[in-house]
Amino acid sequence: MISLSVPWDDIGGLVDAHERFLTGARVEADVRGPVLDSWKRCRSAGLEPDRLLVPYAPGLSLDDRFLQAAEPVLRRLTASLAEVGMAVALCDARGRMVRRFGGDRRLRDRLDAVSFAPGFDASEPVVGTNGVGTALAERGPVYVVGREHFADCLQPFACAGAPVRDPLSGRIEAVLDLTCLRDDGDPTMLRLVREAARDIEARLLEQATRRERALLAAYRRAGPQPDGAGTDGEALNRIDLALLRERAEELLASPRGTLDEVALPGGRVATLLRRLVRSADGELGVAVEARVSGGTRVTGLGGTAVVTDTGARDGVRPPKPSAVSARLVTKPVPAAPVTSAPPETVGDILGGDGSRLLLVGEPGVGRLAVLARRRLELLHEAGVRIGTTLDVARTAEELTEVTAPEFADFVAVDLPDALLRGEEPGPLGARTRLRRVALGAVHEESHLWSVGDPVAYVASTPQARCLESGRAVLEPVLSDSGGWKAQDPPRLERTLAAGIHSLIAVPLRARGTTLGVVSFYRSERPAPFEDDDLSLAQELASRAAICIDNARRYTREHHTALTLQRSLLPRGRPEQSAVEVAHRYLPAQAGVGGDWFDVIPLSGARVALVVGDVVGHGLHAAATMGRLRTAVHNFCALDLPPDELLTHLDDLAGRLDRGEGWAVESGLADSGIVGATCLYAVYDPVSRRCTLTRAGHPLPAVVRPDGTVEFVDLPAGAPLGLGGMPFETVELELAEGSQLVLYTDGLVEDRLRDIDTGLDRLRTVLAVAERPPEETCEAVLDALLPARPADDVALLVARTHALGPDRVAQWDLPSEPAVVSVARAAVTEQLTAWGLDDLSFTTELVVSELVTNAIRHAHGPVQLRLLRDRALICEVSDGSGTSPRLRRARTEDEGGRGLFLAARLTERWGTRYTPEGKVIWTEQPLP
The missing domain is CATH 3.30.450.40 (GAF domain)
Known part of the structure; x- marks a missing residue:
């Protein structure tokens, strides 16, 4: 008993692929190759899915030989499917249904309603993609289910079809099909129909071997063999017979050959003639006659070799032709005319003088040739599959x-x-x-x-x-x-x-x-x-x-490239409080590529968000990505503005390309860096402002707390490595809880989908309020990516936080030396309010040194700011563009030790430049 329980869950993108195909869209990613090929043939044939004209031909039948072989197999198959609501259909070599078996009443009624019944044509040019017609077109087994059918009326069904071939000629004699309702479909149907077709072919082969034996019996009945036949070795010896049998077998297998000549030792010549014969019970076969002339006169001798299957099934190897027994006959055989003639009986041929029956067999091919062809077919299938x-x-x-x-x-x-x-x-x-x-x-x-x-x-x-x-x-x-x-x-x-x-x-x-x-x-x-x-x-x-x-x-x-790339991508999440981050990286089907992302903490509690894409795949793309990512980190350490950072990165990419010219010319380099893209954003949780710039990269998306989605109107800029063009920035103010979505082009664009379509789908998926970044990543990948993406994808989702007024203290200071003590007192009071008295001594020293330096060596207004984040951040800004230099004071020097002490007492310090001047900052770990 066969139980089919696989649920209908494999249509995937077929929900709308059929409609998109009819409009001319490309649907290769959603439709199986054989099905899509069938759809294209249907469209070329001018079929319309909603209108079919199915011709009917009464009285269709198959020849008795085929039905005799098929009926036992069909009975067993129908009985095994009796309880699963499945119909079995037998169609001729043109796809017209001859018989239909099984199926419950409901299934039969629905099949009748769509003209899938005996007498109707089920070929692909008539009714579109289906188990019968597509199996004929593909010349092999097929499984078609639901929306894979081209015609609307056939989409409620699932079917599997397989052609049945004549095992000797290889011609398709019929098509066998299993059909059920779509929800009952199971790929196991393909195996069932294929096995049934093979069983019918095996029975056809048995019938063929029986015909060969009948022809041999007809020859033997043509006349009694005298005692001692086959003992004469003077006229035709073993070498003669072997040579004649070999050439006779070639002539037997030839589809068009009629006449051949064989030179024998002693100046003799044997003329071979291939003619059709018919046995007493009407079986059609081929006889090869031999007439020997020249040299010693041959009287009353002939050789008979019969290539025949003794009734064994597949796997039993028959005797080789050279080992087939030779049987000598003494009855003279009349010369056969060279011209074609209708089939004659064996008795008609064995009536003349000088000709001998040399070989009797199946027309065109014997069992050895069948086995040889099967082996060739198996080797061909192995090469393909x-x-x-x-x-x-x-x-x-x-x-x-x-x-x-x-x-x-x-x-x-x-x-x-x-x-x-x-x-x-x-x-x-x-x-x-x-x-x-x-x-x-x-x-x-x-x-x-x-x-x-x-x-x-x-x-x-x-x-x-x-x-x-x-x-x-x-x-x-x-x-x-x-x-x-x-x-x-x-x-x-x-x-x-x-x-x-x-x-x-x-x-x-x-x-x-x-x-x-x-x-x-x-x-x-x-x-x-x-x-x-x-x-x-x-x-x-x-x-x-x-x-x-x-x-x-x-x-x-692949593992080497993947290991390299993973070693170059971020490990873990850096400590920062500005944004809550989720990210994904998916390598392409073709292998790892050059996509990357980064979350880089900056001074002043800010954070940099980076996504980039290097053209190509493999080790070279991964190594190039590592170079660019390292450069971004180095430029971030300098606290460069976003547009300046991309300018430096573009210049570096150009220099790397020019430096690799020798490798490109010698074939040692796969490609350059030209074509790499990058998007760089800096978010400040104090001001809640985000500054963005890009180099040829897709637009970032901003999801507001209420679920509103907008793509930032950011000037594109040229891809990295081209040089010469400045990069522009855009500054946004983001409400707390907004999500900034950065991604590479593999997410929204591929060869089957343009970028506008991808952006529309991305906008729809992102339009959900207050969704955590991890859930956003999962939803985006589920909605936009196929099972096996053609390009690698990097996705970075950052939900913004704000550093509230209770964690920020700021003072504007006049440029006077007396203000240093006032600044120290204000800082001490603020630290007490924050419960950070343990940091008062160090912070007073740092503030005193930084404010004093700003008053002495800079100009313009001076501002002091404290931030309580993961660390205590102290910032002093002024209007000068010069940066202090850390040095070791000599023993006799009266000053120059303040900045050195501040650097030793804090965890990090540095300088960043602003349009108005500079900011010197320090960080101390919290107790």
Whole structure:
């Protein structure tokens, strides 16, 4: 009984993708590739989703041979789906429905209402994307669900379809489809319909081999064979017969060949003629006749070789053509005319003089060719499906998906843990600790190790032997393999009892290194693996090993770049009280890039917020980002105004580019810094003013406490490295609790969405009042980012705080020496009010020195300010642009020690410049 329970939750962006596609918009990010290809074909065919004209053809049928093979499979499939409300449809090679089975009354009525019923055309050019027509168009299995259907009327359904091919010719004979209501859909339907199609193909192959046997029987009934037939070695010896059989097999397989000549030893020439024949019961086949002339006259001798399947199923290897028994006949065969003729009976051909029947078989291809084609198809599928990602584990899974059950019933891939981390694996051999990374199985009762289990093979096992030798190992009969059982006798006895009986172990080798081992087990097919299977297993493993090694190398480089970038990005959150910060960094699908963000405390309780973006991905972009981020920190230490800081950063970027010219010319550099963007903002919690400037970066957003969102009208400026253009600033006053949202362009723009659309969606998401910054980050990423972004994204959300009047004290002082004592007294009184008497002595000394210096060496008004934040901040401002210099006073000097003492007694000190002059500041830790 099959239970389908996967909920309908996988439509994602399909909610509006269909409508956007019809308007000409690009929807690649929201629609699966095969479905989007089908939509494009439907649009090219002129289909309209809301209007379909479905033609009807009465009396459709398939030939009896196909129905005889299909009916038992369809009965079993319909019975297994009886309780899950699913219908089974059989359509011809043009997509017209011939029969429909199963489904409850409600489903059948709804299918009838949309003309998904016998007689109606379900091809893609007629009804759009669906399990029948799209499987024909894609020439392979498809799963279509809900809004993936192009036509509106089909969107309530889920369906899976698979073509059924003639195993000899490869032609599509019919299409098998499973359909249910959308909410009952399950990707498991794809596996069910694919397995049913393969079962029908297997039964068709059995019928083909029976026809070959019927043709041989017809030949034998053509006349009695005399005693002693086949004993003559003078006219046609073994070498002659082998040569004739080889050329006859080529002629048999040729779709158009009719005549061939073979030169035999002794000056003889054999003329081969390919003609259609029909057995007594009407079976159509091909006969190859031979007439030998020249040299010794051949009388009454002919060779017969029949390429035929003896009734074995898949996995049983038939005899090679050279080993097929030769049967000599004495009945003369008339010469066959070279011209084409309608099919004749075997008796008609065996009536002339001088011709002999050399070969009888299926037209065009025999069983050996079928097996060869299947192997080629498997290798082609492996080349297409293995290595679609640069993930080691996923690549191993793709190997198991391709080879189970087409080649083996159980496929296990074991790799060392170091390989999964991208490291170079060391020497592998017996007792090397591996891990089961992938397991493909036809059922779960194998008792083999599961995915994630550690495995260390003992020396006697085929896996350990192949790891040590680097060569594949074939164990055709596992029950006789004591070395294999030695790994875990109780477990592996249960494995044998479950039906597993044959094994091929192949090392995964790439570029001279053994990466792991893959084990192919056979259980469902009774015949053991053979030498041909060993060759195929080695080819499959070789292709997979290259892909796994590529994924390993990518993993190593990706981890290296990611480690570098994470080491360059901020660690933790700096101590500051001006803003409450939340941030996110998401690397792109293509790897790490050059996006960065920073929160940098400044003097006077201010804070700098920085977001930047370096063009490109990989190590070079990450290293460039580290250079620019370090430069921003250094410029912040100088307390430069925002526009001056970006000017210096732009100049540095230009110099770095010019200095790397030799590397670019020699191919050692990936790219320069030109094109990097940056947004720099400084927020002052005392004045609640924020100053912003940008260099080619996206606009910042401000979310007011009431939820109102606006994008700051900030002049763009040129990207870093171009030089020559000044940067402009904008100053805003922000209410306490406002949120400043800074981000890189990967958040709002990609190849499928323009920046205006992205900004509109961002505005909608941000328009929520009093939401914490962490929740804002989550909401923004959930709404704007796809599962696998094409560009890396940095997001910084800062909610502003204010430093209230109760934590700020400020005095305007006249430029007179007597005011120094007044300043000391005022400071002492304020510290007492704040409960910071322990800092009075040091603060008096600092204030005395700074105010005295301002009065003696500067000009203009003098202002003293105390801030009680995470530290006690003392600031003295004046109208001069000159900065004091810290020096050591000589023994005989009368002054010059004040600033030195102030610097030693405080935790930090410095100077920042203002449009009116400068500010000298100090910070002391609070008790």
